[in-house]
Amino acid sequence: MISGRCAACKNQRRRCPSDCIFSPYFPANDPQRFASVHKIYGGSNVGKMLQQIPPYLREQTANSLYFEAQCRIQDPVYGCVGIISKLYEQIHNTEIELAQIQTQITCHKLQLLHPNNAETNFNLLPTAEAQSNFQIPPESNNPPQFQWPNQVPWFN
Template identity: 50%
Template sequence: MGGNSPCASCKLLRRRCTKDCIFAPFFPSDDPHKFAIVHKVFGASNVSKMLQELPVNQRADAVSSLVYEANARMRDPVYGCVGAISYLESQVSQLQMQLAVAQAEILCIQMQQQEPPSDSVSAHHHAQQILEGDDHGDHKSYHDLMHNNNLTAMMSFASPSNVAQEPLKRESLWT
């Protein structure tokens, strides 16, 4: 920075900000909190070494990552970013399960609209008739009946009453 005001890191560390200061492009003086949190978590020396080892075109992304990780470490000192990632993975998993249940319900409703409902005992009896050759040609095939019964069994397993309807909680892989 030279003659202008020192960058946030030099101001915090109380040193003179030179023209070739490695922190100046990434930690402007008008955002001192950004460097303060990175310094608290990683230390100025470590951040300086990391930035010097990287090509110039990758340093801005590295600083963004360091700021993000430092903020995550301040919120969750044990797990940091990993805690946030596992929480989001848990949410994705729960939402995928809810989506599968909703899709199965839609399929069940569509099938119910296409044909009158039948109980599984009569469906199995009818399937037995088809296998024994007592079918008169005007009934569904054994495969269609078994598919319908499998869908019904799946729907009873994945019905909303069987799926936990608790609000999403913050969980971690290690707790």
């Protein structure tokens, strides 16, 4: 049925069978979605990957493949790894920031216990700027150098 072909079958100019592996996840009204995964993985690889997944998880699989393909198209050098690298950097900076806050709080506790031995300096206490590191990083044309593989310690 030509008129009911999914985006994958339209792209590949073939008949769309009733049990098409692509059809539920690559609808005809979003041809760019299939074009993206086709460009990065190749259509047959996407089909193979979906076949190996239980049906109830195929939508999540198609979504994550599309996300990774879009990342790779936008950033052909780093792809998703560029995002992971940025998030690690953000977490690292915040670890430092939290450690500084902990130190300042400890100092302040000591001041409260011994008020006569130290000046009470309210400026030592951190303010709302401490949250500034949590801004989502903007898309950048100069992604940070990806350190390989130390930056992702659980990766084998």
